[in-house]
Amino acid sequence: MMKMTSRKVLTVLLLITMTLFVSGCQEQELNVEDIAEQMQQKEASIQDYSYTMYITSCAGEETLENQWEGQIEIMYKKPGMMKTYSKNIGGGDGEQLTVSDGEFSWDYMPETNTVYKVKLPEYEEQTKSDYISGIEYFLNQTEVTLLGEEAVAGRPAYLLEAVPKLGDGEATEDENEDENEDGEATEDENEDENEEISLGPTKIWIDKEMWMPLKYETYDSNGNLVQKIEILDLEINTGIPDSEFEFEIPEGTEIITVESAPIVLTEDPEKPGEVPLEEIKEHAGFEPLVPEYLPEGYAFSHSMSRNNGKAAPNGQVYETVTLTYVNREEDEVMVLTEKVYEGELRESTLTKGAEDITINGKEGKYYEEPGDPERGTKRLSWKIGDVELNFLAYIEKDELLKIAESISEKA
Template sequence: MKIKSKIVFVLVLISIALLNSGCIGEGLTADQIAEKMQEKQANIEDISATVHMTISIEGGTQETEYQLYQKNPGKMKNIVLMPEEMAGQTTVSNGEKMWIYDPAANTVTIMEMPEVSDEFEMDYASIIGDLLNETDVSLVGTEDLDGRDTLVLMLVPKEEDNLYGSGMKVWVDDETWTPLKIEMGTENTYQITVEYRNFEVNTGISDDEFEFEVPDGAEVIEVDDFDDILPVSMTLEEAQNLSDNEILTPSYLPDGYELNNVMFSNTSIVANIDESVTLMYSYDDNGIIISESFYNGEIDQKSILMESETVSVNGVEGDFYSMYGGSGMLQWEIDNALLTLSAPLEMDEIIQIAESME
């Protein structure tokens, strides 16, 4: 079912917890556990929840919240509740068509949903095997969470270099094998908490919930083919020939870095963006990524919710974000373009690269 593909990661955690606690017996193979997961999920027809996420990084804490509805087959609806500047942004799909509404720009993007090939189905057994190899998983207890019985799991990574920080704690709904809360992070660096509040299953959500009526006066943007919004890989020369704007490139790069890919798109679901291009430079296992979005109206930087430091790029104010692992991200404007530069470098060198792009 479509719902399970969105929560497969935590379903894996649940299956391991049940295995460790003896609820489904010991000695089951990954294939048998995957089969158990699918049996449990087959009973879910619809779900609704308020999803609350808190991200704490050096420099500040940001919270986001949205209302979530999902129903088989393939229906979904998300409404942003916070932060205030993004409230009301709505994404709706009835399984065949998708609407994306931006109330600030008063635009509605409408596109046909692509068919998903069977080859994109999740390989649950492989995911379970990988997780077992990467973490030590233990069932630490049970807890009532928002009126629902949960299993509480702890995952401790076996290696320092991992995706889970110093560890992950998960509260798993005993009835549906769905996550109700996840905590992960690294002490003194970052912490992420995701909570599924007011979680309900099989309440008979109407199909009408997954239809969208375009508000009066809203601009409608039709996308005929989903593939049209995906960026295409090409050479820098090909991208510049297609672009109606001057694609900017740095005249300074640290030693060893070379351009290895360019992604270009002249269709966007984001209001006021005519074109976007991404330049990817690499050296050994490190990469510098420069994204340029060309606007035909007001430039919107609302999507980045982290705290930033104001810096100067050739006399223009920019926002510098300190990222996990010593990387940095810089965002600034040149004429009608919003540029974003991400790299595993110190702030001074990132600014030096940016200032060479005039």
Template sequence: MRRLSVLISLFLLLIGSGCTNENVDVDQIMNQVTEAQENLSAYHAIVSSTSNYDGEEETIRYEEWIEKPNKSRMEYEDGYLIVSNGESTWIYNEQANEVIVEEEMATGDMNQTDFLKDMIQEMVDNNTVEIMGSEEVSGRDAYHVMLTPKDTKLYQDKMEFWFDKETWLPLKIHTGMEGFETTIVYESIKFSEDQDDSLFTFEIPDGTNVLTSDDFEVESQSPEEIIELATFPVPEITKLPENYELGDSYYDQEYSMANFVYYDKENEYESIALMVSADPDGEMLHEIPYEDGETVTIDGKEMTYIAYEEMQSFIWGVNGMLYDVTIMSQDISKEEAMDIVKSVE
């Protein structure tokens, strides 16, 4: 449901952020967002998603049922199915005869209004918004809205939305970056007060292989174990900010990749991650979108620096190895981050 809520609020933002009334502020928009969500209880839609990667196009169609606050069902043409009743989620792959069962995470005291308000402010800060006009999508009149990132170094290119004039829901969404584009179209959509509860439950067929999140957890390994397993000298960050300590570390033998994640003991959402991988032919290094980053030199090593909001990444290659230091923190400056990268040895 959150995806839909975000798109609704985005539409309200676009209409109110200066395109039609320069006097509308975020607080007024927030009130409209809350009202719109209160009026939306459930819907059923037929959706197509078309992706184009370097000229190769693929279209996936599915049916979607949504009921507030947290029930959903998505049926794909190839037999793939995702069902959630708000407490459990089932991801069923008919062809593989396999289902993944996930228990929903508790949201605690998360205030969705605050979440949406923060999202709206972020959209205002980071994009130029234009209403391109009115068009017809899936037989309905829609506003065509375009968002252009103010920061030209971001991976994301322009985003386009077509919002139903009557319901303010997205009928079409187009996103793109260099070499990759995605278009989602709601071919039909019907609204209802409530839907059959059986849509949001799933009976696991006999003989189906059942997996849980535990089956996908990566077992943490000590740095000493990683050194034993790795086919290359394993580096470490020797200069960490105060309060940071190693939280997760593991070695992926299939990809010859060592990973270390250090967390702020006082804020687990702030972290420093070091990834090093064998890249003898430089294939991984060549896939880095250099045009989206800045070239910096640290300790004689030329590398790509990419920054977005609180994230900073430094990526470089040396002697057939690929290195990546990614920092997620509001408090670490670029200069401090460069000192951290310099300490990798």
């Protein structure tokens, strides 16, 4: 039986958490306009916050080895200062501390006593842009309703339900053919239902006094509990000092500096742009490979390049370029990441559950997230010469392969 990955579920829940931390609600059924207005009003009033998030993954009785519990301590202060400390995320015993003062980000892994120091890109309004994008995603991808009131740990709370938008619900011609004359599902259809489990509703408890989330429960499309999140020790606008976001380097720690070039944007974000190859090459050290074909409505939006120094786990030096393409009418993105290594290229990370494919005679891997095939994440990984390419998109497989086949090696 195919299951949603815990990472995907956690990503959705974290997105909902961060947006609801700057939202409020009314004692009536919510609509898109209400939510958007409340989010914007609340966001403007918050200067800092802190809380501890306790996460329980419930992968199902048949896969007990995939169940895990973890926690994340989060502290945030405008503009752009963040500190997170995570433990046992994903089922391991690992710990990670990330501190950002708005200029540098420090990622510390106690297990290896290693710190990755990253110079943050000089991109104005980056935090605001990401926040706005998060709100748009949340509002566009779910239907939110007020179910009633229910206390959490003795605190009065509103109970909301966010249901993913999966389309208009009309059966396709092929789906209708899968039913027998009595309207009952065939054996093949029942097998498909067992194999494909997508993300279902998320229940959210909002504190009636603080207007902040206290608890989440996310279910799959079969009604099984997938993940639970509880928020404790929430504090808002307490005047967190800047010193909380100063990273103190532990004794004996190896510091690895990762150079990050500025994000390169098109001059007018509302118009299609051309990839600034020469400017990217200046920062990244190599000229990226670009597709000659793009689906209708997609255009280049921005790029970011990085030289990792010695940051690869085995000491390999590599340079990275990320090209982002956007379809603004459909509010969809495609991300093409290219890496050039010093030495032999590593094996593709898309192995488990990935399909072997061939792109212009080159071997590659294709992977599609379990769940709704029309909106699921598609990933493609292959190599052209000394460049490793990884493509992430939300389009049909045939279109993704067509884009990949239009990318050719530099002469």
